């Protein structure tokens with residue numbers, strides 16, 4: 001990346017090089033095997049890891065929560081505790097969710113039009129910003145905690161934290177307080193979060209705006225990747241036809 005402009009530097013052949021940036025999750029080169037190599041070199045917890053642009057490029061807060069929920073992996077789980085099947089689920093769900101995000105937004109960033117705060121995009125999100133609502137899989141309430149300053153939504157039933165990770169995660173999970181109006185007879189952090197009037201976090205238009213930004217980022221990265229791949233394919237075709245011409 002060019003430090004001055006923030007633009008990718010183009011290598012000979014047109015492949016974009018992002019210094020210190022992880023691979024594009026929708027790129028052809030991003031195979032399960034490649035993902036396994038990356039994740040096995042890391043020790044961090046999954047949520048901050050997914051948001052780390054040096055790990056993967058372009059995964060934002062909203063789709064990180066959605067992918068972890070879909071893969072049934074707790075956001076505070078350590079990368080080192082993942083089994084091969086967990087790695088595969090996470091790989092598949094990150095790709096599936098990012099591709100869906102692109103499809104839903106049409107073929108180009110320019111197609112995006114804000115839904116005027118009607119919250120329509122939020123209907124496609126199964127866990128993000130749904131604290132206190134029933135999990136779409138098990139109907140238990142979705143929980144919200146703050147990890148690295150980012151709101152994090154998950155189902156503690158579907159996304160179990162292995163025993164080895166529980167002790168270290170306890171201080172973060174303590175931030176999860178009950179919604180007292182719904183659980184008047186309970187004490188302690190039994191159900192879900194929510195403190196104060198702004199506890200639900202963003203308003204519907206704010207979530208839509210955040211989604212639009214994530215979509216634009218995902219789309220822009222996917223466009224760059226497919227352009228680079230097209231350039232590589234064209235170069236390979238040219239080389240092959242040159243070889244054929246020479247051979248004949």
Ligand SMILES: [Zn+2]
Pocket residue numbers: 135136137138139140155156157158159
């Ligand atoms: Zn659940």
